Amino acid sequence: MNEAVVLTPERILEATEDVLRRFGLAKATVVDVARALDVSHGSVYRHFPSKASLRDAVAKRWLDRANEPLCKLAIGSGPAPERLEKWLRTAFAIKQKKVCDDPEMFATYLALAQDAREVVEAYKDKQVELIGRILSDGVAQGVFQIDDVKMTARAVFDATVRYHHPAHAEEWAKPECPARIDALLALVLRGLEAPRKH
Amino acid sequence: MNEAVVLTPERILEATEDVLRRFGLAKATVVDVARALDVSHGSVYRHFPSKASLRDAVAKRWLDRANEPLCKLAIGSGPAPERLEKWLRTAFAIKQKKVCDDPEMFATYLALAQDAREVVEAYKDKQVELIGRILSDGVAQGVFQIDDVKMTARAVFDATVRYHHPAHAEEWAKPECPARIDALLALVLRGLEAPRKH
DNA sequence: GCGCTGACAGATTTCAATATCTGTCATACA
DNA sequence: TGTATGACAGATATTGAAATCTGTCAGCGC
Structure with a gap:
């Protein structure tokens, strides 16, 4: 039950902000975000219905x-x-x-x-x-x-x-x-x- | 000495405005302008040093x-x-x-x-x-x-x-x-x- | 059961080959 | 002599095939 590995919207947002900062809006993908969190991109879609909503x-x-x-x-x-x-x-x-x-x-x-x-x-x-x-x-x-x-x-x-x-x-x-x-x-x-x- | 066929900055501007209206800024080219005036694009460069200056x-x-x-x-x-x-x-x-x-x-x-x-x-x-x-x-x-x-x-x-x-x-x-x-x-x-x- | 995965279809992006454009200039023509 | 031409080099844009991405979902493992 390690808190750090539970996938929360908060953690996803954190990672997304990092990814956006690193690659910029044009290059950042949901796959990048998932990779940064070491999960599949499908998991991200469990918490946010679309890339737009995440952004x-x-x-x-x-x-x-x-x-x-x-x-x-x-x-x-x-x-x-x-x-x-x-x-x-x-x-x-x-x-x-x-x-x-x-x-x-x-x-x-x-x-x-x-x-x-x-x-x-x-x-x-x-x-x-x-x-x-x-x-x-x-x-x-x-x-x-x-x-x-x-x-x-x-x-x-x-x-x-x-x-x-x-x-x-x-x-x-x-x-x-x-x-x-x-x-x-x-x-x-x-x-x-x-x-x-x- | 037909006035209409003398290539003046004024006539070029007129034609350029037409071309811009027709094709839009992104698509319009100096070649298009020259074609509209029925001259070579080199002639346009005699009156305007660059595409930017024409625009x-x-x-x-x-x-x-x-x-x-x-x-x-x-x-x-x-x-x-x-x-x-x-x-x-x-x-x-x-x-x-x-x-x-x-x-x-x-x-x-x-x-x-x-x-x-x-x-x-x-x-x-x-x-x-x-x-x-x-x-x-x-x-x-x-x-x-x-x-x-x-x-x-x-x-x-x-x-x-x-x-x-x-x-x-x-x-x-x-x-x-x-x-x-x-x-x-x-x-x-x-x-x-x-x-x-x- | 619950949360995650990964394969998938369709949409979008990349990339490199190809085509077009910009700006120059030696030449032609009047 | 003054104006226009069209071929040219380098830069930029277009194109279409291949790669990647988005969003979905049946199924796996805890």
Whole structure:
């Protein structure tokens, strides 16, 4: 009854992530995953109905891990504008770090995002929900003036696509990027602000 | 001395656009273009140093044509916020129309945009310049409050990438799109506004 | 019985031979 | 002299046969 030799979805995902990192999305096969686990590929199909579902599960794990620090930021306390700015900057930084450190997984994510698949949609919705939470706090604090929080959260997400959508990843390394991010965030934050009492 | 049989860059571009439309970017060859003009492909190389330069020239023509109505809007008169909104909505509409009506040329443009090639950079800079012009008008009218017009124009361009960058074209047809555009534009315009005197 | 195996059919990918294309240039023609 | 040609070398794309992969399932061993 050695725990290590029991074939669990978790172990399969682990192995799949390794295989994807090693061979890349294009080359990785279910047979490779099975080989890495020293089982037949039929066994893998006992836990995941298709290669696509396996790939999606890996992507979900990867995205969830990447999202963790953002969840913490969203439920934090303090002035909403600062928190939103920090949240967005962190989101950009996480993506930028991933694209450098884990390019194979990032390419996988890019492929997924381009297919506009379910997993990515769910992930985006989660992001928008987190933004919405900060916006609500801001409204409660009287620093944001917003009609429809959900729609505005979506608008904030849309306005910042350029710095979190993998399709634009190539541009993130350019030297003028930080200044452009500053300008964009300033514009967005001003758009949310309640009129100043001075 | 029949004008019609003189081989000019203009005639070559015309033919190239036809060939691209007919075969698509992937299949179109310089030989096809030469055949369409009933000349040898060597003659084409007399006017364009490479296939890439020919493709870029076609793209430039296509982009310039698409840009024309936007230039007119930018130099118009009237309240800047309305003009900016109209300008952005027109920009979105043009792109959306192109992606429906002229999908082959749009695919060519997408390929160019993904390569981040010179022609597209110049086109983007032109767009930002036009936005900047409207923003300046707004500052003069006292309806916009902006520190750095150039940077802010860039920020407005960046904030709206989702609806003019071809990488996101698939999403433009979705039913929730118009509402999201409304929310985004409202956010951006509020971010530009000078504080209200009430 | 339960979980795994491995053979299998059909779909997809690889690979190398073949064909086509790009870009050059010596030559022809007007 | 200025413009177009077509043959050519090297690079790239196409093709079809062979190899590999995906997903299924009857059966094996614990």
